[in-house]
Amino acid sequence: MGGRLLEFRRKGGPHIAIPTEAHSFESTNWPRAGAYPLVPYHNRLADATIVAGGESVHLRSHPAAVPHTLHGPGHTRPWTVGTHDANRFTMSLGYAADDDWPWDFRAEQHFELSETNLRLTMSVENCSGRPMPAGMGWHPYFASREAVVSDAGYLWPHRSDYLPDATRVAVAEEDGVVRMATAYLEGWTKAKVALPHGFSATMKASSPFGFLVVHRGDPAHICVEPVTHVANAWNLSLPSSQTGAVLLQPGEALKGSIEILISGSSYG
Template sequence: MRPDDIHGGRVVAWLGRPGVLIENDRLQATIVPALGSRVVSLRCKTTGAELLHTPASVEAYESAPMLYGIPVLFPPNRIAGGSFEYGGRAYRLDVNDPATGSHAHGFVHDKAWEVISCGKDEESARLVTAFDSAFHPSVTAQFPHRFRLVMRVELRGNALFQRIDVHNESDAAFPWGLGYHTAFNFPFGAASSPASCTFAAPVGRRWQLDARFLPTGELAEDARGARLRQGMSLSGIVLDDVFEAAGNGANEAVLTDPEAGIRVRYRADRSYGTWVLHNGDGGQGFVCPEPYTCVTNAFNLALPPEATGMQALAPYASASVDCSIIVEPYRSEES
């Protein structure tokens, strides 16, 4: 990627890798195409706050890459044994999570994507990148369909919009799911107290998980559900749970830091029927509200697609999914 390939953005270094910085008068975002076209930074220009969880070093990133920025998961989370069957065909994926004997996080989050275009005008700043499985033998060896993902990251006003188009470039239908392992700094302000911040998520019932963190197929009401929907402090709270999306209201997680004066709405379209919530041990300064179009291990669950979110894409067909991160000022009198 050469600087003269980028029109409307800037080539910058991120942990020794070239990234593309796009900005408007309110926000500044950095995307690293070589790392799965990951959005690695989203900065609020009015406050100077970095909204995404960012590593202090290459070593920190490499020790836990899922905990930084917005990794693209295709398909999301774990697939038991790295195997499933669909359309009379057996699929064998790499077991890259030996602790659970699963394939984890899909094919594209750590592969290089191609820069298609970069532009800026009075309305927006944007970067378009693409992943074509035909150029990745390690992917086609596991998933023998040619597919192409095209992602548009756009800054417009006070929001980042992220759209992915999924294209089936093969002559057979395939199952698919997509998600983001989005990691926010939380609190947003370096001096903010975690106890003063609130986190809300559009959660319905919680999927029961087995010892390998795979859904058993059972769902149950969660004692924290009402508080999560309303907004609660995460001080002393550990989250590592899989929820169905609530059916009412906006499909969005809301992160509020009154001391930093910031409220973030992480909004997903209704294709995203699952939210995974994760915050490590609860004291590491981040929270991951992860929108998925299908639940963990959906390809193996003996449940109808409307329950798991598993979708099939017909030959030479396409599908699109959208998310946005809306950054708002917060004033204490709102409470």
């Protein structure tokens, strides 16, 4: 199922993510539940094209986003289980170049649970012999009908096809941003999601997860996605330092962690 987390809940408390059961499905029409990895990029690449090291590379478009791509091919492939302990779980993907992504790479997810926290460490390594564009993200479907509260400092406005303009604006009224159907945010340190029965989930992330996507595709859930770059980053006419458009040399890796703290009246 593409490296997915299927169920995430507090024992004796509510579901944190919309639960799903293991089943087969068309890889381009996935269940809107659980959480899945976004690798080696998130969201759309305009016209299924990416500019890397002066070279324009054409990819296969996604049927739900034609003529663009969508969310990288990592979640459409089977992952391999590694460590599997009571509070730790690791899985990896060895990706062989194809029409969806013409570079070899290796990706890993390391989940670790404590009584109140989930910590996910993600990485992607360029295993090909040439420079590779690389980014990461994580796409959970939180079981919440409430607006997300974040401290993001910037918003990247986007068009009707979900591609951002090559500009960002300062967040002047946070309440207006969190109630948008889709918001591409930057400069955040935390995002809080209200859960049923007085519980909440507070998300934080390390570098390079400097961007955040908030998307409500259905009233029953909300997606809060830490990501390493703005959508379509490599194709924007801006310096990579502003967009997060990393280019990994052969053997180089991108790595970061995401943490979710669950709190509620019963345990602080």
